[in-house]
Amino acid sequence: MNTALLMIDVQASFPARDYWDEALAAPWRERQHALLALARQAGIPLVRIYHEEPGSATPFDPEHGLIRPLEGFDEPSAATFHKRAHNAFTDTELERWLHDRGIERLIISGIRTEQCCETTTRIAADLGFEVDFVSEATLTFPMARLGRTWSAEDIRARTELVLEGRFARIVDVAELASEWGTHAA
DSSP states (O other), rough: OEEEEEEEOOOTTTGGGGOOHHHHHHHHHHHHHHHHHHHHHHHHEEEEEOOOOTTOTTTTTTGGGGOOOOOTOOOHHHEEEEEESSSTTTSHHHHHHHHHOOOOOOEEEOOOOHHHHHHHHHHHTTTTEEEEEEEEEEEOOEEEETTTTOOOHHOOOOOOOHHTTEEEEEEEEHHHHHHOOOOOO
8 A cells, every 4th residue: 555654743742731631632542543543454554753852841852751652552663753843754764764665655643733743744745745634633732822712623624724635635534444445443
């Protein structure tokens, strides 16, 4: 199938942030696990991406010990890359790793929808990869600017709007299961 599943920034750093909201995370966990199971059934390799910010004194500083799988997401991966940029390509060997294996299609999932997942999607498309953005398997949190708060759903909808047909195909786990001839969890 020449496809890989990227699981971006699904790491213990996020619950240590003040904006973490388990009510938003719970449905995402279910869909992320379903996507992981589906990829395993279809023989699609998992590529784990971690974000780190050395010297930042934040939960993303490796000194804090949180650059590790988010609880419940410790399944083995075909490769793991550590990034310091928002996208998974700029400062890693991900592109080379994918090309060396003949991978042409990427499935994007992880945390945060509008940051590292969206940015990785845009770069991947620019690099010539076919990209499926599994929005329901990405997680984000409300954001505020100039007195207005955008909900996680607002942000997800905006991300889908700007990616669809330009940088990615927006899909859900059930669609992929149907295409791959497997069963969604």
